[in-house]
Amino acid sequence: MTTAAWLHEELTAVIEDECRLRGLDAPAAVPALEEPRDRAHGDLAATVALELARSWGLAPRALAERIAERLRPRLGDRVQRLEVAGPGFLNFFLSPLALLQDGRGMAVDLDGALAVDVGRGARVLVEFVSANPTGPLHIGNGWLSIYGDAVARLLAFGGFKVTREYYVNDTGGQIRTLGASVLAAHRGEAIPEGGYRGAYVSDLAASYDGPDDVEAAGRWAVPRILAMIRGALEELHIHFDSWYSQASIEEGGLVAEVVAKLGERGALYEADGAVWFAAERFGDVRDRVLRKANGDYTYLAGDIAYHYDKLVVRGFDRAIDVFGADHHGQVASLFAALRALGIDETRLEIRLGQMVSLLEDGAAVKFSKRAGTAVPLSWLVDKLGPDATRLLALSSSIDRASQVDLAKAQATSSENPVYYIQYAHARVSALRRQARQAGLELDPATDWSVLGHPRELELIRGLLRLPRVLATAIDERAPHRLVTWLLEVAGAFHGFYHDCPIVVEGDDRVRRARLALSDLAGRAIARSLDLIGVRAVEEM
RNA sequence: GCCCUCGUAGCUCAGUGGAGAGAGCAGCUGCCUUCUAAGCAGUCGGUCGCAGGUUCGAAUCCUGCCGAGGGCGCCA
Structure with missing residues (x-):
């Protein structure tokens, strides 16, 4: 047992005993000892006296003194000194011997020391990247792919059975737009308004040999672009267990089935020729269309079906989605749908990563495919290598909009x-x-x-x-x-x-x-x- | 307009209920005849956006304001 764990036990014993003497209820749990920032405050510190003083009707300092007095005889030679400081902190100064014992214990059984099993074998599906297969990944996609991959590694270490999944948006208007762009380039015409203009489009177009049809060209281009995306991810040592096709969910009839289920539960209504989900009743900010007047399902309908597929059809215990903040709007809708379907919403966890921008000449430039400011992920990986790229992406929290200074990232690469x-x-x-x-x-x-x-x-x-x-x-x-x-x-x-x-x-x-x-x-x-x-x- | 996230040193960021706020980079100063100097040590640098509140204790929780980003489609 480590010194910290042992001290925690001793402290708990003293407090429980003290409770009995005073006829008080013992606290549910004595908080773990903390490591003070300032070494002058010892190696470990306990704040119980501060927390219990009020309910015990004692001055915190007096309570701390009392606990210290009871504790001292039990400490032996692993603690050099126990002092009461400030408003009522209990500061433990460990003897070097205690630290050395702990260090040796860790060296003898590192696996045992690090073992955590919070997952207990629960099956968790981590969905990340899921960038539309309409162009190469940019650095913004990359940051969250690295995050998602690291989270998957951590969860696996923590005892979860992890599946990594990439949701492929291989259907809908954007794929038609992609097809139209490829066809136009193939014919040597200008790319249509709102189309994709990257160099990869003309590269693809050069080898296109299919029919003169927008759908067909889009479907032809998707696997080729996915191969590029996969390649960029492989460079970063990111592998997926599963590439899940949106089209397959639609074609399999699951979207219709899940929409029908929502209907059975009275969560749908019709208006203006469209089928609406009464999402506001389930906590969303407004109601949402699931089936358009033209008969097509919306993206949301597919996304709801996809999450139903994860949690019900495939029966994962937990689903974790890693999204960019620009998908923030989906969050309330998805949770509303889970509520409406009677699925325990705590099984879904959505991690929103703030946007990544590029720092150029001291000013932030946002990544945008349209504005042409999206820097390809593979470009950065080629410059820095996978290790430096991953560490750079993981060195700050995803809650913060991070700025990548490319000049610095390259120039100071040795630092x-x-x-x-x-x-x-x-x-x-x-x-x-x-x-x-x-x-x-x-x-x-x-x-x-x-x-x-x-x-x-x-x-x-x-x-x-x-x-x-x-x-x-x-x-x-x-x-x-x-x-x-x-x-x-x-x-x-x-x-x-x-x-x-x-x-x-x-x-x-x-x-x-x-x-x-x-x-x-x-x-x-x-x-x-x-x-x-x-x-x-x-x-x- | 409404909703969400963020605001910490010149820059990039840790720290999210504990005690005088930390690191790296940038700047300045030292240390290679011993295991890799891609290293070590010192120094400079802060109204933790602003104002209230809760608490024994707030960068951390609550409210308002200011600033930045994102969202609020019969787009995906």
Whole structure:
């Protein structure tokens, strides 16, 4: 057991005992100990006294003193000092021994230390990218593809059975527009108003040999464009388990079936020759058309059927959609439809990523296919490589509209954070090689008690933070938290490496312990990099 | 007009109920005859958009305002 877990147990025991003495109900749970930002406040801190003071009718400080007094005799040599500070914080100063024990424990069983099983085998469908197959992916698409892929990796690590799916919008007006663009280019005519003008259109048109029909040309072009999209994703090590066709849902009759189901539940009405979904009654901001006056189904009708397919027909326990903020308008409608269909809406989770823009000459330029400001994803990957691209995309939260400074991303590529992290791993790899050559055996269970340098302790503290960070990253679907941790721990490792000789150290016991610590850092970094899909290199 | 998201250092961003707010880049200053200097150390830099409120405690929660982005189609 880690020191933090053990302290939490002791603290809980004291508080429960104190409750009995006072005839009070024990709190549902004593919050976990926190790591204060300021080391002057100890290694771990508890805020229970502040939280319980009111209901116990005591001054927080007095309550903290009382808890501290009861706790002190139980602490032994793993805690150097317990002090009450500020308004009533309980600050624990651990003995180096406790940290070293925890570090050694983690080194001996890293898998055990990191294990989280929040998924319990639940089947989750993660839908992401799903960009219309009318042109190559741009950087904005790319950012969210990388995010979706990292979330899928995290969920799989967290015990979910994950399926990655790309929803292919291979039907409807845009495909006709695409077909018309290809045909026009094929005939050497001008691209029609509102059509697709990229170079890929003329490339495709050159090899088009089908009939002179807009539908046919569109259907012909889609798989070819999808191949381009797939290629760009493969470069980033993003693979899908399933490419799900919108047309197939329509042709299979599911759209009609689901619309009928909504009708049976009294959620539909007709007006102006169209079939409407009474979405407002189910929480949407307005009602929506599902079937147009001309008999065609709307995109929303297909999307509702698609989600019905995910959650009912295919029976996934959970569906996670990763959308760009420009699809924000769909969210309320989809949830309204789930409510109307009687499907537990908590099974659907929609992650909206804010828009990505390009920073050029200090001004943001939005990605727009029409305005011609969409930079192809593959262009950036060619410049930076998959690792730097992925790390750049994952270093900030998707809740924030991020700005990519292309000039900086390229010019400072050697100073890119990805190299800082990979360099730490490469250094560990070099140490392992040199240790082998020097006949120094790597043993995680070696005696760690010979360590104690501030750099060593700082690195161990950082490593011990990983289990909590990982759990949070999974829970919040926030891979950027792992990136933040990687940067911190890489920094701690570089500091340790700089000040603490390892293979060349004279004291053999210290050599072995430092090698074990380095090795642990390397494994923890490699594991985390793998979860965000960035390679851990052996040398640089 | 209504709805959603965001506003933190010159720039790009962490931190979303805990104690004097952090990192990287940019600027300035040191450190390579020992395991990779793609490194380490120091320094400069902030009314956490503004104003109220809730709380023992607010960058974090609530309200209003300002600013940015997105949405509000019988488009997809």
